[in-house]
Amino acid sequence: MSDGEKLPLGDRLANAAFVAVMSVARLLPYERRIPALGWLFSNLLAPVAGWRRRIRDNLALARPDLTRDEVEAVVRAVPNNAGRSVAEIYSGHEFTDRIRSSDPLEGPGLLELEAAFASGRPVIIACAHFGNYDAMRTALSARGWPVGALYRPMNNEAFNRHYIPAITAIAEPLFPRGRAGLAAMLRFLKGGGWLALGYDQFDRHAPELQFFDLPSRTVLTPAELAIRYNALILPVHGIRQPDGLSFRVHVGEPVDHDEPAVMMQALNDDLEALVRRHMEQWFWVHRRWK
Template sequence: MAARRRTPVFVRILTLLSICFYQVTRILPLAGARALGKNLAWAAYLLIPRIRRIGMANLDLAYGGELTHAEKKAILQESVRNLGLVAAEFSRLRLLDSEGKGRWYDVRGLEHIDRTRGGILMSAHLGNWEWLAPGAAAHGLKNIIVVRGFDDPWMDIAVDAVRRVKNVETVHKGRSVPALMRAIGEHRFAGILADQSPRENAVPAVFFGKPVWATVGPVLLARRTNSPIYPVCMARDSKGKYTLEFFPAIELRDSGDKLADMSENSQRCQSAIEVMVRKHPGQWLWFHRRWRSRERLEREWSERVGKGTT
């Protein structure tokens, strides 16, 4: 079934509502903004069946009989509220350097980062992924992040204006490779979210024991720039405080077989993401169709394997 196309009028209304929400959360105390975000997200959970349908289907795939239906439902509800928190906290993004350090979040694992060279900060839609780049920049890791464009160019302009804080640059997906390579060459870090189902440039992998398609972006960039891939996440504790955590660089295989290495190293990236999601399941975006099949990718992969090319 073809995806329904939203009319420009609806898109523009959605943009204006989003900007209004941003301004309201900017005025409110952080606790009030968080409460508003969670309540609006909860309303979406109740009113939009697709969220519940996709979320529970994903949790059934991932956990099978490991968890009860009630436990899976609780994870999904927490996941929805987490998205509301991310939206509500977006208005504080520009304050992470001046007010956030030690107050809204702590940092762990910076000793794993080699500051003498550039690298790749690989993360997922987990915890507050929007705070991750400015949080890293506030601790001396200048970075450039790959972002996906919105349907409305007004929204792109508004969101990019907030995301582009001190020492953080944005580049849109689809034209990002030259900018990322340049940044790494300048000893900066490329931020990539690698947990969603890609439409192109993917290899088959396993996530939570089930087949998925995994983006090859981080691995190809690492190979082209000879740079490390660091898993990183910004998860929240029960009191609402975040920890920006950096993990040791993923050990990348280099056997000389480029296709096999790309596949294996992409799997290692997905395995690293799975570790983070299993540690904080209620803070991951469960209502994205992560395990969807991709017929075009299957055909392309078969052709690649047949030719032995990357």
């Protein structure tokens, strides 16, 4: 029996559908491919996957002040941004060359990153499911900076066989969740590496902090690692621009070392301010509040 035949039928069918869609999308020029996948996610995938309902539920909790029209605009824009991001990941050098040539890095923490690189100091890059995470990785690695990232392999092994090579091509190293990946990640950080860590998903083992004035369980790991390894810690986000294709990569203010919960609350507050400015770019599909 081949490896493909050992995989669950549902996984194989879902992966085949994705590969077929991407194969057709690659026939389009980049400027049409990216919005086409955005439209597909917003109009076909989101209703079937239940994304629209979940976005509405989250907005009712976090932004009850929005009008119905404002809510519906976010409901359609969030999957569109997600589709564009997937298309960009699978566009390889067409995507990364655009980022590298534009050098989109900006923000008050940029000088701190340059100083950390010059001194060999480890860095924790606090990032979120906002804009396009891989625009951030591309922009930092384009400077020759040692940007690593922790990732969670997809449940669908058939999908992993092309997804992991796609994200690896953008920037390395990548560390899979699990004991071996964690050990390699810590060695990398201890040696002066830079590590991108997300902090904007619910974790039932984490303490309750505040996000949009709601109790939100928030991991302390980024802050704890920064303290343990005397690493610079700051938020970095790839912000999609109005043309839908280009980005600014904003490097925020460094977070002072303090109690881990205090540090992570500062990052939650920073992300909330950013999301309020760009409501359509945060992945409101996650079950952030439970």
